[in-house]
Amino acid sequence: MYKKIDLDYSSLEPYIDNKTLYLHYNKHYLKYLDNLNKILQNSEYDYKYNLVELVNNINMFDETIRGEILYNAGGVLNHELYFDIINNNGKKEPSGKLIEDIIKQYGSYNNFVSEFIKISSRLKGSGFTFLVLNNDKLEIINLPNQETPYIYGMIPIIALDMWEHSYYLKYENNKEQYIKNFFSIIDFNKVENIYEKEIQKNK
Numbered sequence: 001m002y003k004k005i006d007l008d009y010s011s012l013e014p015y016i017d018n019k020t021l022y023l024h025y026n027k028h029y030l031k032y033l034d035n036l037n038k039i040l041q042n043s044e045y046d047y048k049y050n051l052v053e054l055v056n057n058i059n060m061f062d063e064t065i066r067g068e069i070l071y072n073a074g075g076v077l078n079h080e081l082y083f084d085i086i087n088n089n090g091k092k093e094p095s096g097k098l099i100e101d102i103i104k105q106y107g108s109y110n111n112f113v114s115e116f117i118k119i120s121s122r123l124k125g126s127g128f129t130f131l132v133l134n135n136d137k138l139e140i141i142n143l144p145n146q147e148t149p150y151i152y153g154m155i156p157i158i159a160l161d162m163w164e165h166s167y168y169l170k171y172e173n174n175k176e177q178y179i180k181n182f183f184s185i186i187d188f189n190k191v192e193n194i195y196e197k198e199i200q201k202n203k
């Protein structure tokens, strides 16, 4: 079985309210995880891969269930990254290799944030905005529903959930404020660790 991650529901006040976080974790994230485990158990999968490897080896499954597996595995991966990189006591701005590469790509941290907000605001319907490593370059992309960047050969470094369930109780239709506030709760310690690990792997 793939196991759930823990989450402290009160950790993101006032930017994300406890009720939203509680529902998001229990009714959405855990649903993807349960569905994924159910499908895999029905197909007698032996859990030899981690989730990223599972996505990369999707062709080992029967064609008729690949879509369902990818949808739910994407749902788990996307939520786990989103929940993992947000908290109220994190490092507020990037440093090290990450800030170097952000400056190379976007000119400054502030430009990067503006660009992220602009691209994220353009997302139609449900989906996620990601900062990804695409070959050797940082890129901000939107993907629909629960698509994971891994299926396109890209590695997600930051994930922002833009499904209405992530913000609607508190922000209603003001999704731009939700996106802006995301930058008050990103823990760049976490993001830098992910980035540096991935860069090492790519070498």
Ligand SMILES: [Fe+2]
Binding pocket: 024, 028, 029, 079, 161, 163, 165, 166
């Ligand atoms: Fe979500």
